[in-house]
Amino acid sequence: MTNEHATPAFVEISLDNLVHNLHQVKSAVPSSLGIIAVVKDNAYGCGSVEIARSLEAHGVGFFAVAGGPEARALRAGGVRSPILLLGVAAARDIAWGADNGIHFSCTDLADLSAFIESGKTLLIHLNIDTGMGRLGLSASELSRAIDFLRCNPRLVCEGIYTHLAKADNPDTGAISRQLIHFRKAVNALRESAIRPPIVHYGNSAAIMRYPLEECTFVRPGISLYGCKPDPCQDFKLDLKPVLGLKSHIVKIKRVPAGTAVSYGGRYVTSADTTIATIAAGYGQGVPRALGGRGDVLAGGKRYGIAGTVTMDFIMIDTGPDPRVNVGDEAVIIGTQGPESISPDEVAAHCNTIAYEILCNISSTIDRFYLLDGAVVRFEPGRPF
Numbered sequence: 001m002t003n004e005h006a007t008p009a010f011v012e013i014s015l016d017n018l019v020h021n022l023h024q025v026k027s028a029v030p031s032s033l034g035i036i037a038v039v040k041d042n043a044y045g046c047g048s049v050e051i052a053r054s055l056e057a058h059g060v061g062f063f064a065v066a067g068g069p070e071a072r073a074l075r076a077g078g079v080r081s082p083i084l085l086l087g088v089a090a091a092r093d094i095a096w097g098a099d100n101g102i103h104f105s106c107t108d109l110a111d112l113s114a115f116i117e118s119g120k121t122l123l124i125h126l127n128i129d130t131g132m133g134r135l136g137l138s139a140s141e142l143s144r145a146i147d148f149l150r151c152n153p154r155l156v157c158e159g160i161y162t163h164l165a166k167a168d169n170p171d172t173g174a175i176s177r178q179l180i181h182f183r184k185a186v187n188a189l190r191e192s193a194i195r196p197p198i199v200h201y202g203n204s205a206a207i208m209r210y211p212l213e214e215c216t217f218v219r220p221g222i223s224l225y226g227c228k229p230d231p232c233q234d235f236k237l238d239l240k241p242v243l244g245l246k247s248h249i250v251k252i253k254r255v256p257a258g259t260a261v262s263y264g265g266r267y268v269t270s271a272d273t274t275i276a277t278i279a280a281g282y283g284q285g286v287p288r289a290l291g292g293r294g295d296v297l298a299g300g301k302r303y304g305i306a307g308t309v310t311m312d313f314i315m316i317d318t319g320p321d322p323r324v325n326v327g328d329e330a331v332i333i334g335t336q337g338p339e340s341i342s343p344d345e346v347a348a349h350c351n352t353i354a355y356e357i358l359c360n361i362s363s364t365i366d367r368f369y370l371l372d373g374a375v376v377r378f379e380p381g382r383p384f
Contacts, residue, residue, distance in 0.1 A: 008279030009247040015054045015371045017240035024237045025220045038221035040066040045358040046243050049077030050369050068093025071102050094118040107135035112148045125159030130181040132165045146192045159198035167205035168229035205229040227354035231344035241342045244334030247280035262307030274322040275315050278330040283311040285361035289350040299324040300337030
């Protein structure tokens with residue numbers, strides 16, 4: 001991608017791959033189940049507004065974000081479907097959200113008091129902690145929440161959900177134990193004549209690994225962006241990465257054998273060779289752990305990253321007879337010719353998950369959104 005406004009490093013977002021992944025998710029679950037698309041944290045670094053717009057245009061009618069500012073950004077960007085706040089809502093977001101189609105999670109008993117203080121009628125989803133140990137109501141708190149709901153009709157219990165902590169692993173029994181606790185919570189509501197129509201715990205891993213017997217909606221996140229919940233495991237969906245991180249070669253120089261490259265001199269050339277410098281580093285989202293482990297695509301070939309990743313640059317050893325030039329595209333994540341490097345591959349090199357790789361792509365980088373091979377939207381990186 002070249003553009004007179006583009007910075008040396010840039011991001012490409014494939015909306016075609018996004019739609020492909022959506023269809024894969026739909027194919028894995030019963031057609032009766034709705035989809036709550038998780039677009040929190042800027043849609044895992046892919047750009048929440050444009051991602052949500054595209055998903056909305058292809059039939060997704062519910063979105064989930066972490067907090068109020070994200071919901072406001074979606075509304076300002078023209079997204080009209082309901083939005084669920086998964087995190088704790090600030091008072092200003094409750095008052096605004098009640099008038100703007102925002103639905104709220106009850107993650108603690110204190111949330112219920114805050115909801116009532118707003119004076120608004122609110123649609124809420126009860127988050128049940130069944131073993132994640134993060135947010136959510138415990139079994140003892142649930143009974144008090146039920147009493148609160150029965151006394152406050154302005155709080156409409158639209159949904160109930162939990163989060164499965166080990167769904168990305170082969171069944172260890174943990175999921176069964178979590179679902180036992182969750183079913184008890186659902187039954188406790190029903191016994192109190194509270195019947196939320198929306199029940200959801202099907203995250204990406206659960207969609208690909210487990211039956212979703214109680215669910216009326218699924219809640220995919222990472223699968224929509226073309227990555228696996230665990231890069232080192234096999235999952236049944238045919239996913240295509242949505243995000244690509246690319247840059248350009250900015251310098252090429254011949255060096256003799258014995259030349260140390262980058263901080264710490266951890267890479268030393270074994271023969272006369274050529275070092276190419278690429279304008280992207282950990283300041284743009286290239287993990288520092290890729291130094292000496294990961295690859296870059298240039299000229300349609302793979303080259304190992306030579307030495308330590310620096311803040312704004314990485315180097316590759318292109319050999320004594322290089323077939324690359326200054327200005328050539330370099331691909332850190334993405335496809336070039338027959339070769340591809342996925343976020344999952346990068347994550348595996350760094351002993352982490354693709355979530356972290358995607359979320360760490362800097363928002364200062366220009367983003368190009370592609371559909372049918374053409375740029376349909378350009379978003380400049382934010383100012384420093």
